[in-house]
Amino acid sequence: xxxxxxxxxxxxxxxxxxxxxxxxxxxxxxxxxxxxxxxxxxxxxxxxxxxxxxxxxxxxxxxxxxxxxxxxxxxxxxxxxxxxxxxxxxxxxxxxxxxxxxxxxxxxxxxxxxxxxxxxxxxxxxxxxxxxxxxxxxxxxxxxxxxxxxxxxxxxxxxxxxxxxxxxxxxxxxxxxxxxxxxxxxxxxxxxxxxxxxxxxxxxxxxxxxxxxxxxxxxxxxxxxxxxxxxxxxxxxxxxxxxxxxxxxxxxxxxxxxxxxxxxxxxxxxxxxxxxxxxxxxxxxxxxxxxxxxxxxxxxxxxxxxxxxxxxxxxxxxxxxxxxxxxxxxxxxxxxxxxxxxxxxxxxxxxxxxxxxxxxxxxxxxxxxxxxxxxxxxxxxxxxxxxxxxxxxxxxxxxxxxxxxxxxxxxxxxxxxxxxxxxxxxxxxxxxxxxxxxxxxxxxxxxxxxxxxxxxxxxxxxxxxxxxxxxxxxxxxxxxxxxxxxxxxxxxxxxxxxxxxxxxxxxxxxxxxxxxxxxxxxxxxxxxxxxxxxxxxxxxxxxxxxxxxxxxx
Amino acid sequence: xxxxxxxxxxxxxxxxxxxxxxxxxxxxxxxxxxxxxxxxxxxxxxxxxxxxxxxxxxxxxxxxxxxxxxxxxxxxxxxxxxxxxxxxxxxxxxxxxxxxxxxxxxxxxxxxxxxx
Numbered sequence: 165x166x167x168x169x170x171x172x173x174x175x176x177x178x179x180x181x182x183x184x185x186x187x188x189x190x191x192x193x194x195x196x197x198x199x200x201x202x203x204x205x206x207x208x209x210x211x212x213x214x215x216x217x218x219x220x221x222x223x224x225x226x227x228x229x230x231x232x233x234x235x236x237x238x239x240x241x242x243x244x245x246x247x248x249x250x251x252x253x254x255x256x257x258x259x260x261x262x263x264x265x266x267x268x269x270x271x272x273x274x275x276x277x278x279x280x281x282x283x284x285x286x287x288x289x290x291x292x293x294x295x296x297x298x299x300x301x302x303x304x305x306x307x308x309x310x311x312x313x314x315x316x317x318x319x320x321x322x323x324x325x326x327x328x329x330x331x332x333x334x335x336x337x338x339x340x341x342x343x344x345x346x347x348x349x350x351x352x353x354x355x356x357x358x359x360x361x362x363x364x365x366x367x368x369x370x371x372x373x374x375x376x377x378x379x380x381x382x383x384x385x386x387x388x389x390x391x392x393x394x395x396x397x398x399x400x401x402x403x404x405x406x407x408x409x410x411x412x413x414x415x416x417x418x419x420x421x422x423x424x425x426x427x428x429x430x431x432x433x434x435x436x437x438x439x440x441x442x443x444x445x446x447x448x449x450x451x452x453x454x455x456x457x458x459x460x461x462x463x464x465x466x467x468x469x470x471x472x473x474x475x476x477x478x479x480x481x482x483x484x485x486x487x488x489x490x491x492x493x494x495x496x497x498x499x500x501x502x503x504x505x506x507x508x509x510x511x512x513x514x515x516x517x518x519x520x521x522x523x524x525x526x527x528x529x530x531x532x533x534x535x536x537x538x539x540x541x542x543x544x545x546x547x548x549x550x551x552x553x554x555x556x557x558x559x560x561x562x563x564x565x566x567x568x569x570x571x572x573x574x575x576x577x578x579x580x581x582x583x584x585x586x587x588x589x590x591x592x593x594x595x596x597x598x599x600x601x602x603x604x605x606x607x608x609x610x611x612x613x614x615x616x617x618x619x620x621x622x623x624x625x626x627x628x629x630x631x632x633x634x635x636x637x638x639x640x641x642x643x644x645x646x647x648x649x650x651x652x653x654x655x656x657x658x659x660x661x662x663x664x665x666x667x668x669x670x671x672x673x674x675x676x677x678x679x680x681x682x683x684x685x686x687x688x689x690x691x692x693x694x695x696x697x698x699x700x701x702x703x704x705x706x707x708x709x710x711x712x713x714x715x716x717x
Numbered sequence: 718x719x720x721x722x723x724x725x726x727x728x729x730x731x732x733x734x735x736x737x738x739x740x741x742x743x744x745x746x747x748x749x750x751x752x753x754x755x756x757x758x759x760x761x762x763x764x765x766x767x768x769x770x771x772x773x774x775x776x777x778x779x780x781x782x783x784x785x786x787x788x789x790x791x792x793x794x795x796x797x798x799x800x801x802x803x804x805x806x807x808x809x810x811x812x813x814x815x816x817x818x819x820x821x822x823x824x825x826x827x828x829x830x831x832x833x
Contacts, residue, residue, distance in 0.1 A: 178792045187795050191802035198806025202813050210817065217762050222747060229743050236785050237736045247725050557760050564758055564765065572761035610751055701785045708777045711743070712770040716750040717762055 171688050186695045190702050197706055200656050204713065207648045214506035214573060216649050217717060221278075223613030224271045225715040229707060231271075235264035236704045239671065239697040246690035251682060254693075258675040261700070265668035272661050279642040279650070283308075285495050285631050286638040290511050291526045293631060294502035297495065305461045307498070308639070310470065311491030312460075312478050314453035316343060317368075320483030321377040321449055322384075328464065328482050329370055336456030340368040343450040348379045349443045351386075356440045368451050376449055383443035390441060391433065398429035458486055467493070470633040495639065497629040499622055500535065501581035503528065503543065506573050523577075527635040535629035542626070545587045545594055546579045552599035581621060582612055588624035653714055660710060663703045670696045735784045742777045746770055 169181040177184060208215050238257040245253030284294045298307030317332060317340060332340070346362040361379060362372060402424045436442060465480035469490055476490040508526065509519040523529070529540055550571060557569040586602040587594075594602070644651040674693050681689045749755050749769055750762075758765030782788045788799070 177794045179794060184794065184798075187798045191798050194799070194802040194806050195809070198803075198809055202806075202810040205810065206813055206817060218750070222751065226743065226747055230740065233736060233739045233743070236739075236781060237732055240732055240785055241729075244725050244729070247720070248722050560760075562759050569760040574761065698786055701781055704785075705778050705781050708739075708781065709774050712746050712750075712774050716746060716770055717767060 171685070171691055180691060182691055182695045183698075186698050190698065193702060197656075197659075200652070200659070201709070201713075204652045204656065207652055211648065213647060214504075214510055216647075217574075218715075220653075220715045221275065221613045222715050223610055224275055225711050228268050228271050229711045231264045231268050232704045232707050235261045235268075236701055238264070239693075239700045242671075243690060243693045243697050246682070246686060246693055249686055251679075254678075254682075255675065258671060258693075262668055262672050262675060265664050265671075268664055269661060272657070276654075282642050283497075284640060284642065284646065285497075285636055286507070287527045287631070287635050288637045289522065289526050290507040290637070291523070291528045292502075292504035292507065293497065293500055293528055293629070294504065295497045295500035295625070295629070298498045298628075303459075305459060307496035308462045309459045310462055310465070310467050310478050310493045312458050312467075312476060312486050312488045313455050313491055314458050314486050314488040315455070316450055316487050317453050317458075318448055318450045318485045318487070319373055321373055321380050321447055323483045324373050324377070325482040326370070328480055328484060329373060331460070332458060332484075333368060333370070335458050336453060337368055339454045339456040340451040341454075342366040342368075342372075343452050346376060346446065346449060347444060348383070348446075349440065351443070356443075358440075358444070362449075373449065376446075380445055380447050383445035384447075386443045387445055390436060394432040394436060395425075395429050398425045398432055401428050453486075453488065455488070457491060458488075459491075460486075462493075493633045495631040495633065495636065497535070497626075497631065499625040499627045500539065500629045501584065501617070501625055503539065503579040505577040509573065509577050519577075527632070531629060531631065533628060533630060535626040538626035539629070541592050542579055542584055542587055545590075545592045546583065548594040549583075549587070549599055549602055550576055552594065552596065556600075581617065581625065584626075585621045585624050656710060657714065660703065660706055663699075663706070667696070667700045667703050671700065731784060735780050738780055739777050742773050742780075746773045 167181075171180060173180050238260040242254050242257035242261060245251070245255075245257060281296065282294065283297050284292055286292050303309075314336070319329075342362055342364050344364050345360045346366075347358055348361045349356050349358045361376065366372060402421055460478065460480065465478055465484075467476050467478045467490065469476040470493040472490055472492055472494075474490050476488065478486040478488075480486070505519075505523050505526065505528075508522060512519040512522050523543075529543060530536070531539060553575055554571050557571060560569050561567065562569055583602055590598050590601065640646045642650055644654045671693075674689065674696060678689050678693075681692075746769075749757070750766060753760075756766070757769065788795070
């Protein structure tokens, strides 16, 4: 079937149908991204936490902007090549466009990877520690674990997951033994026999749990079917006028019957229970753990109390409950690369409290060990540095208001890794002469975007820092879980990235499979490339807005 | 729409010029945000940076739309579709703003006055 008006224009609109279609699609895209940007605006305006402004690495974003601008130009020239019937011009420009898309996505992937490996912990007073958690080879908890000296482990046999069970067995399989006999009831003809499936003292194995699960599900199914059958029997009995003639002819027959059925059903169930017709549906198996130390990734569950030495119940997501005494469940940072007290300050000011006094009492400045000592030293140095900055800015008048400039909240209450490194270079001694050597971090970093953290930088950071879990209010990597900023950042940039991939696939199709169409109907291919190019320009258009909004504001 | 080879070729210079404008606009936005001596208004990010940054971005977006997307010589139907959607997006944002500023919602969260 021939599709009408894909090359020639319709008389009424003066346009071919493909073009109308892509513009209608772009209109829907405008609404989609308009909605997302409006979300961004209102999330930012009404944020009840310090908005992470100018927090993304600028240079990769800048390079990506250049890449998309370049690709916008090349896609226009690819279209022009087809209009001029110059196949080589089309191929060269379209190939550059596709390469640009690939490079763009590589930068994006690198940026995302950095976010997912960077950790932050918020203490109970709203102070933040950022850095990288400890990573022991073979330890999947990455320094963020619940540790329990387990007295007993209670498995929900029908929901126990293989990897949780394997972890428990690997850590303490030889110490775990069944606490009491696991008894089942079997049907043999019309008789029901009880037997011990597993005796107390049985060692924990996946097979034990699997067999118990099988019996539990069988028993549960049998019991449900029996209850349903007894309910059906109850209805038959209740509707028998010989036994319940008081129900016949009543106006509110239904409700009376329901009450009667419920009573009859209860009686039938009781009778069946007395006759042992129900099977034993024991969904839990409790194992003695003999004080075995069990360690779990904190993402696997929640603990009732993580303070070392306290009694605790650790509930894993699959329903397994570990009861015992909390061990060392603290956050173990390999190194800390930023401190941030802005949220604390925001909360303190809202209550009319003196922020600097509260910072001095923060658990972050009371952390133990060498790492804690270094954090205190860094904060002390930072306070000295910001005095010089404030004095310097006071002398620099704002051209528009004529007033002296003031340090921002970021200057005052956030210490970045650039500053930590600079403070170490100055031997934590800030003077009138040297303070300007410290990077003023109110501006996005450009140089460090290229170099990144080096071993030399890392050597100056507080290392092996242990944050007590009972002092922690919240922790996360820099994922959408962190806050609304990262949620909207990943939504918008992720959706934009998907557009880049989708656009590259379409344009790549024209590049690799367009020759045949070019030979038979070059104008048709030119129209297709124009339509694909319009989408590509829209992708560029969105990025032109994304870049300043997320990277520079 | 440029359709003849001569017309298409005559636009090449314009495409390069616009690309240059986009590069320069981008660099300017970054410089204003990263070089303190070029920072207008107060220290760090503030309303002036916001207005300037968005103004440059809007100008760049107009260049892309006007030249690369050929909105400088399109048919009426395209203008209605595209600018209609832009207008609806603006109305959407305006409605959100209106809803957020609605005193009925937020007064309802305050404690009742004595006697009420």
